[in-house]
Amino acid sequence: MTATQLDPGLLDPPRWAVRAAHAAALVILPSGIWRLLLAAGFTAGYTQAGYEAMGFTGWGAVYVVGLSVAGELLALLTLGLVRPWGEVLPRWIPLLGGRRPNPRTVTVAAGLGAGALTLILTQFAFWWAFPHPNMTPLGNTVAGFLYLPLVAWGPLLAAVTIAYHRRRRVAGA
Template identity: 90%
Template structure:
């Protein structure tokens, strides 16, 4: 006979945390769509010579498509911090499906991710301070606005991670 240990359910996340998680999943879309346009051959603000120099064709196109997809998938993981599928992993995931993730591992991974994103993406707030000779003036402005939402990704993830940690700590789960 096997004894089943009941784990208390997590308190529901506050509305602000749910909104922040959704916002984190959305901030990668503008720059991702812009990169997808580059991969399809649209110069998207680059001069013709600049577009050729950047190598957005062939393997370069695969790279920018992969970067866009990876960024969005990582951003979508933030939703797991406020959704039931983040409490028990979906069964279709090989080896770990149906199990509860280790809350400490989730908190550490999300915290490190938030720190890395904040450090790595803050530079986009200064987009206009540096010249981009391969871009047209209008393209430079548009690209700057499309990349600007990425600055919020790290802080949004940090806020949702702190909420996740607090809710886990309350239940001891």
């Protein structure tokens, strides 16, 4: 099977959309690194008793690492909305490699993802309004600042999704 070529009528993404896509991939890093530190055995702001109660060892560590890796992989998918590998899927992807994804499917999936992320992650804007008794005061403050960028993930994805939809609509795809 021959790979599908990029659509020559497709406009380049606007510069702001490319920057927003990169920002979406970066806003998840601070909290992900913090979770990786927890999995590595650092209390990272928790009291010793709080760290032990949260169960960040054994399968808890596997879960925390998996959450960090899965989150970053999902955030990196945003780049597919502005990069050529999002227009024609890479050949190494089983069953779909070399094909163009359906723009409507991509737009709906990204839009639903942006809405879900916004609903789920907005709570981190209010981190300091809720008590965290298992954390030290400094740890609570630092963790709040590390999770605060996640609030932007949903809106950034929404903006990039709108730019993707507009580009595809102009191209007639």
